[in-house]
Amino acid sequence: MRTTFDALGTNWQGLAPGAEDEVDHAHGTHRYRAVFISDIHLGTAGCQAQALLEFLKHHPSDYLYLVGDIVDGWQLRRRWFWPQAHNDVVQKLLRSARKGSRVVFIPGNHDEFARGFVGHHFGGVEVCEDTVHTTADGRTLWITHGDYFDGVIQCAKWLAYLGDNAYEFTLKLNRYLNSLRARMGLPYWSLSAYLKHKVKKALNYVTDFEVAVAAEARSRGHDGVVCGHIHRAEMRTINGTLYCNDGDWVESRSALVEHMDGRLELVYWDDVLSSQFREPSAPQPMGVVA
Numbered sequence: 001m002r003t004t005f006d007a008l009g010t011n012w013q014g015l016a017p018g019a020e021d022e023v024d025h026a027h028g029t030h031r032y033r034a035v036f037i038s039d040i041h042l043g044t045a046g047c048q049a050q051a052l053l054e055f056l057k058h059h060p061s062d063y064l065y066l067v068g069d070i071v072d073g074w075q076l077r078r079r080w081f082w083p084q085a086h087n088d089v090v091q092k093l094l095r096s097a098r099k100g101s102r103v104v105f106i107p108g109n110h111d112e113f114a115r116g117f118v119g120h121h122f123g124g125v126e127v128c129e130d131t132v133h134t135t136a137d138g139r140t141l142w143i144t145h146g147d148y149f150d151g152v153i154q155c156a157k158w159l160a161y162l163g164d165n166a167y168e169f170t171l172k173l174n175r176y177l178n179s180l181r182a183r184m185g186l187p188y189w190s191l192s193a194y195l196k197h198k199v200k201k202a203l204n205y206v207t208d209f210e211v212a213v214a215a216e217a218r219s220r221g222h223d224g225v226v227c228g229h230i231h232r233a234e235m236r237t238i239n240g241t242l243y244c245n246d247g248d249w250v251e252s253r254s255a256l257v258e259h260m261d262g263r264l265e266l267v268y269w270d271d272v273l274s275s276q277f278r279e280p281s282a283p284q285p286m287g288v289v290a
């Protein structure tokens with residue numbers, strides 16, 4: 001068992017296919033009440049399927065939410081890319097459902113083909129447009145991929161366009177204003193710099209997205225929201241509503257988890273790996289995985 005653990009800890013990317021089942025029972029398995037993952041983008045080269053597979057093996061759960069962009073239908077239509085590890089992820093998800101985990105799939109924009117199957121089951125995987133999860137401590141979380149909010153954010157693009165054209169104008173206005181200010185004995189003040197700063201702040205896409213999603217969850221009467229889509233893991237309270245973004249499995253390799261007592265936590269695979277390195281039973285020194 002120890003050799004399996006070493007293989008996982010120091011060189012998990014190079015795991016032989018045969019080692020799979022041993023690792024299943026290996027050191028470091030921790031059961032959660034719920035696991036939320038999204039933006040896996042199976043079918044693309046950027047997908048961190050092997051890491052996700054290891055994460056899922058070590059973190060079984062009562063509820064497993066697939067919060068969209070699980071399979072990248074857009075990319076697959078352009079170019080077929082489906083290595084064994086991507087197949088293994090799908091099989092692992094189906095196996096979780098078979099083993100009694102409640103698996104819910106909420107399609108995203110990259111796997112919107114699945115939106116045609118809302119209300120159906122695939123091998124125990126339920127497909128929902130969106131859903132609500134109640135935590136062990138009684139909080140309700142609205143679960144949605146998040147791409148519907150792109151429309152809201154689109155308005156910001158018009159603002160940006162306006163901003164660019166308005167900049168030339170404000171430069172002129174700036175000259176005029178400052179000649180006035182000079183005549184009144186006031187110091188120089190840059191209107192255009194001020195506006196540029198304001199517009200930039202207003203155009204913070206991520207913040208806009210987060211605020212919009214949290215506001216929608218609040219208006220639906222929920223305590224919080226779980227989404228993905230923008231590939232930016234986050235957990236914070238926005239105007240009294242808990243905003244959780246489970247991140248992605250392309251770059252951040254993160255998941256949102258609910259502990260048995262209802263506590264929510266963002267888990268990063270890199271942290272899981274490095275905490276395994278710190279295990280006293282691990283005889284290998286660090287430094288193999290950068």
Ligand SMILES: [Mn+2]
Nearest residue numbers: 069108109229
């Ligand atoms: Mn998306």
